[in-house]
Amino acid sequence: MSRLETEAQPGEGSSIRVLLAEDQVLLRDSFKMLIDSTPGMVTVGEAGTGAEAVRLAGQLRPDVVLMDVRMPEMDGIEATRRICGSPQGSGTRVLILTTFDLDEYVYASLRAGASGFLIKNSTAAELLGAIRVVAGGEALLAPTVTRRLIGEFLQRSERVPAAARPLDGVTPREREVLTLIAKGLSNRDIAEHLHLTVGTVKTHIGHLLAKLQARDRAQLVIAAYEAELVTSPAREGRGS
Known part of the structure; x- marks a missing residue:
């Protein structure tokens, strides 16, 4: 289920605020540990379903939602569409998590409003770099990967x-x-x-x-x- 953090952290005002949307608890906890141990980033909430991600995104207005595709109740693509299509989501960027087995979701994710996608076997440094890129208002579009997939x-x-x-x-x-x-x-x-x-x-x-x-x-x-x-x-x- 979702976990919500509402109290401000020291120095949080200048931090990139991240909402985690991932149904695998162990993986979600790993992301949280990595993000919260990185200067300039903080996890503000966690969702185990797509519906929870939509609700928390509207409530917390994070800078970035790290969004899994396959989740209960509502998949990540529909959750992305709802977050990006709502007035509350105007300042929120969605970074989709995918695997090479789920390449068919990439185009649909971008159509739904996602600002990019990240392969789940990426390194910790790549994950943190992707969050920074998306939070900065840019799209995560690697020419050797994304252009091929979209095409x-x-x-x-x-x-x-x-x-x-x-x-x-x-x-x-x-x-x-x-x-x-x-x-x-x-x-x-x-x-x-x-x-x-x-x-x-x-x-x-x-x-x-x-x-x-x-x-x-x-x-x-x-x-x-x-x-x-x-x-x-x-x-x-x-x-x-």
Whole structure:
């Protein structure tokens, strides 16, 4: 069941506040021990089901929810959709926990509003780094992993054809930036590629977020694939 911590910890005001959503108690306790022993992070609550995660996220308004996919009562994807879609969840980022056996959930998770995903066999350092990245408002999009997964599962999914979702109001330069985001380039890499300043790239990204009604960089990647600005690596390999 859920455990809730409401009393402020010393120095908690500047800490990244994390809600753990994981049905395996031993694994959840391990995450809590790691996070609470890391300067600048604190666990503010624990949930053993998706429904508990939604309730606690609305009550605690954490910076990051570390969300398992397979949980009782409500899976992590639906819980993510509800958290990210609620007014209380506007400042909360969701980091999905997955395994290579659950790759089919990655695209659905990002569509639900997650800011990224983490493989369960990641190291402690990778977990802490992922929490920091997501808490900082960035999407956790590793070009060698996430782009392949999104591409593969977009190809498999029964999605709305690209022609039904034009990039209304997006300028040619913004389309270039969007394409490079989907290819996994950082802001600095995009700036170098297009001979722009990093500040100008950030401005273009801000415009794209507003025009495409995207929550963050992860959803911009999805928009680029759905508009077929880029294609999946599998499709590229076949030359189609």
